[in-house]
Amino acid sequence: MRTSTRRSRRLGALAAVAALTTGLLAGCANDDDGASNSDGGSGGGGRTTLTVGTFGVFGYKQAGLYDDYMKLHPDISIKENVTTRTDVYWPKTLTRLQAGSGTDDIQAIEVGNITEAVQTQAAKFVDLGKDVDKSRWLDWKTAQATTKDGKTIGLGTDIGPMAICYRKDLFQKAGLETDRTKLAAQWKGDWKKYVDLGKDYMKKAPSGTKYVDSASSVYNAAVGGESERYYDKDGNVVWDESAGVKKSWDTAMEVATSNMSAKLKQFDPTWDQGFAKGTFATVACPAWMIGYIEQKSGDSGSGKWDVAAAPTAANWGGSFIGVPTASKHQKEAVALAKWLTAPEQQAKVFAKQASFPSTPSAYADLKPQADTTAYFSNAPITQIFSDSAKTIPTQSLGAKDQPIGTAITDVGILQVEQKGKSPAQGWSAASKEIKDVLGQ
Structure with missing residues (x-):
């Protein structure tokens, strides 16, 4: 999850409004409706450029994950497209999904929007559950992104225990x-x-x-x-x-x-x-x-x-990332989505900004930044949140x-x-x- 500027003067005018979140990896530090672009690294040289659409501060760039992935895959360049507010991001994403064009290769989905995506947009996303070990994630997290016929349209990022x-x-x-x-x-x-x-x-x-x-x-x-x-x-x-x-x-x-x-x-x-x-x-x-x-x-x-x-x-909060079928680089985008949501990468994002992983195997090795631990009186943050995460009820x-x-x-x-x-x-x-x- 992550923090998120999820408040709107009028809800009825919006296709979706961000709730509580989320925050969420989505940050409240910037409280405007604008969008900004940020390159994960330089492109060119015949490389395939993958775009990642996010809201707020997901932490991937901040934790150096894009740079790490590009070093491992010299043929890939990553560009992150950031919309600060989720109440702007999701309606825009819905419009592009329905049009079948204009989406990023990877799109973030906030937990408050995941059911709408599952129920109305599943055909617009690649099934990410075919070649991935679903036991990586908390059962209730994967269930939120899975259709009744078993199609998983998003892989879990953070949660909000x-x-x-x-x-x-x-x-x-x-x-x-x-x-x-x-x-x-x-x-x-x-x-x-x-x-x-x-x-x-x-x-x-x-x-x-x-x-x-x-x-x-x-x-x-x-x-x-x-x-x-x-x-x-x-x-x-x-x-x-x-x-x-x-x-x-x-x-x-x-x-x-x-x-x-x-x-x-x-x-x-x-x-x-x-x-x-x-x-x-x-x-x-x-x-x-x-x-x-x-x-x-x-x-x-x-x-x-x-x-x-x-x-x-x-x-309270949390998100997913999915790959739209409109992506021109589906194979490469799926590989990146799986890598970004792997326990090792979720642990790195936690270490950078305390966004809590949805992958329990990461919990034993989670290490908050030393200054964060000191700030909160040396509280056992990891233990407190992981204990909560393991017992959160599955919600409808x-x-x-x-x-x-x-x-x-x-x-x-x-x-x-x-x-x-x-x-x-x-x-x-x-x-x-x-x-x-x-x-x-």
Whole structure:
């Protein structure tokens, strides 16, 4: 996963809107809708040029993978085409897939869009499951990119296993437990226990601070551990009767109607400033957020942040890469896609920016950068995230999974948290937006 600027003013106008992500290997550092190109290395000389279409910061170039591959394959040149925002990237990619031209040789697919791709665009992608060992990946990850008749249209890149990142200095000032293991034990098994601890924090909260950044982050983390959310296993839309959604919404409402939230919108500049100023003590923290926190909190946060296991195993974000049938270099593109998603390469991306692999065989040898480990108080980051990754439930995703989730967080929850509406009014606003998205 990776961080991702997945927020939009109006969801109904978009074919897909990035949710939570993702982040995702996709970075929030640049929050514009533009696109940029970056060469993995010089082409020419009769070499085959492969283009890789990504969003945000996938980490392949940053980890030197393109250069490594070109050294191993002197006949190949790689060019990465980057679109910063996923809510721009995916509609553009859909248009090109449907036209049968203009796609890159490899296209990234965010987890919130993978079901739509599987259900409506499978014929436009090469089957990548024929000559690859699917046991490399977590079962639920491969299942997300596989059609009912067994065609795998994408290979897993990162995932977003969940933890809680917290400011141990603020916890200490509030008189709370600071040891990560003991802290995790206090909220283990139920996100409501995490929220209840927020009530204790607020009794002695250091001046100008809140317990959590936003109610939306609590919702995304909680619902990320539910096997059934917006669709059931048969593909039926069930968002309005889902027990997992109701439980996660109620938990988020407890935050939104209390004094424990900083009431920030994630990925907005004010959220970034909250990290820098230390205005909230905890944040639901998928693996891809580790690098983001380090960047946005800056030097002043080093050694103050720590990481504890989340109340329940959950996933928030992640991506895939696929090869469109429109590629003029299918054989070479498939070979590159398999290499980029191999455990060894996923481990290199993790070492560079903490994007967590979807290949379990890589976990034993994962090594975060030394400065990242020190920044988070020497927390066993790899162990915490790998333990979560191995127990994340398989989720039933749907074609509009992403915009439904974004309607709940960016419309419903924000109505309550920032505009003072009641939970019933917030749910009503989210429901209207979702029905517009679904064309109901």
